[in-house]
Amino acid sequence: MNNKILIVDDNPKNLQVLAALLAENNYSVEVALNGKSAIKWLQVATFDAILMDVMMPEINGFETCETIKKDARHADIPVIFLTARTDVESVTEGFERGGVDFITKPFNQKELLARLSTHIELKKSREKILDLNGWLSSEVEKKTEELNESYQRLKEANENLKQLDVAKNDFLNSISHELRTPLNGIMGSINLLNTYTHDKHIQEIVTLLDSSVSNLEKYSYAALQISNLQLKGISQLKLERLDMLPLIQSIVSGFSEKVKAKNIQCRFTMECIEAIAEADREFIQNALCALLDCSMIFTRKGFIKVIVSCEEKQIKVKIVDTGSPYEGKELNHFFKSVSNQNYTFERNNAMELYLARMIILLHNGTLEFGNMAENAGTVTTVYLPCKMN
Structure with missing residues (x-):
């Protein structure tokens, strides 16, 4: 047509x-x-x-x-x-x-035709993303219904609870793979659109689309990791002797472009010579990146401070920001469930932060949240056992 x-x-x-x-x-x-x-x-x-x-x-x-x-x-x-x-x-x-x-x-006739074609293609791309969201919702509802039916059958038959975890893990694996295929296609189309247009306003729309698709892929990955950790627990970790200071310094440096783009300050302070933990490098890095990214998202001006210290055989990583505060009083129960049904907060990136808390708990650590006085910002604190010589 x-x-x-x-x-x-x-x-x-x-x-x-x-x-x-x-x-x-x-x-x-x-x-x-x-x-x-x-x-x-x-x-x-x-x-x-x-x-x-x-x-x-x-x-x-x-x-x-x-x-x-x-x-x-x-x-x-x-x-x-x-x-x-x-x-x-x-x-x-x-x-x-x-x-x-x-x-x-x-x-100019060629210019008019080119711009008209570009805007129509952008409109169709937005419609495809809306269709994708609808398809994803339908698939999630369908898979969730299947999972609930499986749960009832398992409960009625008194089967082992582990079978339910396996079914859930398979479900999330399936959803993750089903997400990645259409997402890769959309990201390729977005890159193609970006190549063929130099119009500033069109490029802003393409950038927004690219960011939305990247977030979908990121949440898909987080859901899969949560499922694997729930199923396999600490056996999923590859523990090693790890100095947290250079690791955290590298993480902070990795946020330099975001910091520059938002025109805020991000400072890293070491209050100890070394901070040795027994940890899985990849998982603990993902957890700290998620916490710092949350502060970055909700800090529109001011600063973010990352302070590492050792006290009472514990490594203390404190992230202080001047972003919007948490709402509510039960901050210690922020992640009672991954769906965050019991508490409502203005700052909420529940999927990734739920994964961060799970990783820290598997390392025998703790995660705390709090607001600074007069709602001047927030403090996120991670405690990890210090590996003694």
């Missing part, structure tokens, strides 16, 4: 030229001579994109676009303005009213 375009312009000659150009390039075209006609068109038809003249009688293109965008059914239709106005105020108003791009009159 050809992509359907609505052209809105009060100049019949302009309509004729644009309609002919788009028809020659296999677009299905409808026209409107003013903003009111365009709004009426959208009550009876759907479009893949709208080319909108700005200067029109009664209601101009900006006002028409704003009216269209108020209807949730049309919120995702890209509106591209055609105008001779290139002043900053006009461009700013156009984006504020809901437009996605400006094409200056007289326009």
Whole structure:
């Protein structure tokens, strides 16, 4: 099916030229001579994109676009303005009213076709991601229902509880692999889109899509790790004698780009000469990265301090930030369940932080959360047994 375009312009000659150009390039075209006609068109038809003249009688293109965008059914239709106005105020108003791009009159035909194609492809990519989310929800519900039925059968038959853990682990493995295949396809498509466009606003949309897909992949990996640790416990760990100081220093350095991008300070302080633990390097690194990343996400200005000390045969890693505080009083029970059903917090990255707490507990450590006085920030503290010489 050809992509359907609505052209809105009060100049019949302009309509004729644009309609002919788009028809020659296999677009299905409808026209409107003013903003009111365009709004009426959208009550009876759907479009893949709208080319909108700005200067029109009664209601101009900006006002028409704003009216269209108020209807949730049309919120995702890209509106591209055609105008001779290139002043900053006009461009700013156009984006504020809901437009996605400006094409200056007289326009270059190849440029118009390229930009129109790009915005339609971006719209389709967003729709694919929404479809993917719906599919994922359906799959999770289906698999969850299957898991509940398996649980009831296991309970009724008095089978060993370990069989339930194995079934759950298989379920999460399946979900993880099913997620990765479509996610890899989406990430490839996003990279392709990014290659073919140099428009700043389009690249911002592509960056947002890329971030969302990366988060989905990250949570899939965390869910799989949680399942494996619940099933196998400490046997999953490869314990070694590990100096925490260079490890944590490396972790902090790895966040340098995020720190620079957010214009905040991140300082690492050592209050001991060495901090030796018996730990699994990969797992303990993942746990500390998740805790630091949580502070990074919720700190919009100010600083983050990472302080390592040794006291009373324990290694103490304290992360202090000036970010938004935790809500509620029962901070020690923040992770009573991975779904976090019993407590509500403003700061919540439950999947990864639940995994971090599990890793620390398997290392015979503890994890504490707290707010600084007058809600000036938060303190996250990790305690690990110190390996004595």
